[in-house]
Amino acid sequence: MVLAHMWRHRFKGDVFRWTLTRKAILDLLSSTLKHMSAQEIYDTLLKSYPGIGLSTIYRNLDLLSRMGLVNRLNIGEGKSRYEYRSSEEKAHHHLICTNCGKIIDYSDFLDEELDLVGKIEKKLARKYNFIVKDHNIDFCGLCKDCR
Amino acid sequence: MVLAHMWRHRFKGDVFRWTLTRKAILDLLSSTLKHMSAQEIYDTLLKSYPGIGLSTIYRNLDLLSRMGLVNRLNIGEGKSRYEYRSSEEKAHHHLICTNCGKIIDYSDFLDEELDLVGKIEKKLARKYNFIVKDHNIDFCGLCKDCR
DNA sequence: GTTATTAATGAAAATGATTGTCATTATGAT
DNA sequence: ATCATAATGACAATCATTTTCATTAATAAC
Ligand SMILES: [Mn+2]
Ligand SMILES: [Mn+2]
Ligand SMILES: [Zn+2]
Ligand SMILES: [Zn+2]
Secondary structure, eight states: OHHHHHHHHHHTTSSSOOOHHHHHHHHHHHTOSSOEEHHHHHHHHHHHSTTOOHHHHHHHHHHHHHTTSEEEEOOSSSSOEEEEOOSSSOOOEEEEETTTOOEEEEOTTHHHHHHHHHHHHHHHHHHHOOEEEEEEEEEEEEOTTTO | OHHHHHHHHHHTTSSSOOOHHHHHHHHHHHTOSSOEEHHHHHHHHHHHSTTOOHHHHHHHHHHHHHTTSEEEEOOSSSSOEEEEOOSSSOOOEEEEETTTOOEEEEOTTHHHHHHHHHHHHHHHHHHHOOEEEEEEEEEEEEOTTTO
């Protein structure tokens, strides 16, 4: 598979090793639209990988997000959720339903957003001497089922 | 004090009562630029209010944020931080230093932002049938001390 | 392929933030 | 002043996440 090659390549020559668990997590996250918690990822993988440990899931989600292969997100539930970070796709943002917790990805208006974001970043760099690495935009409200 | 009048008015006629701890939390948060954790608020208030309880702080921060007098924010530290939500002031966003954790408020570009955000909200309502109540925009990066 | 090095793992304990329980106290209405 | 009950503080419980440590597995050298 083409993705697996790319992942493996990211580990090549590094101190980190390419392991079954790392592949399993990336396989799972890259094949779902869900934004899964560590526990959900664990529960899912346990079916195909009996004996896998929850702490290993945590350790690897941390590593993969530091490597930029996975995004960690935080919608104020008291726990993190994770999603695969495609290298090709443009970044996307989130619609979060405050009633049922549903998370909808959206990437509409990205051109205008990127334009504005670029301008803001320049201004922030000048005014606050701050180097922007990344940004988050999300909208909270009520989804079609909860409105 | 004028703020205390307003706060008290928000409690009038409600099932909720106006208590010393609630005033103490609002006094503290409305007089600082910091974004404080529950523990930090507790540690600070303990000096002037001996015998106050940490769980009371948590309960009240929850109530005050549900009432809209306080914002709860989450910058991926594994705990929430709180700030006073002024009714007059326009909303602001955050610059978050990923190295030292510093949080800088900014409200530059708000007009352009609001404009774009308004357009996005309309589109989202149409496309996803989603009612937007609020939005968050924050930038992560390195502050002037950490760059 | 065998061996050696050491990163990665699973189990269990530890931690840290937050929430729940319950007897006591304080607020606001009468 | 009295009453009904919301709010409180102490402490236990819960939940997500991290740490510890003995064992296993991935990689590089032979
Ligand atoms: Mn997403
Ligand atoms: Mn702020
Ligand atoms: Zn919903
Ligand atoms: Zn910094």
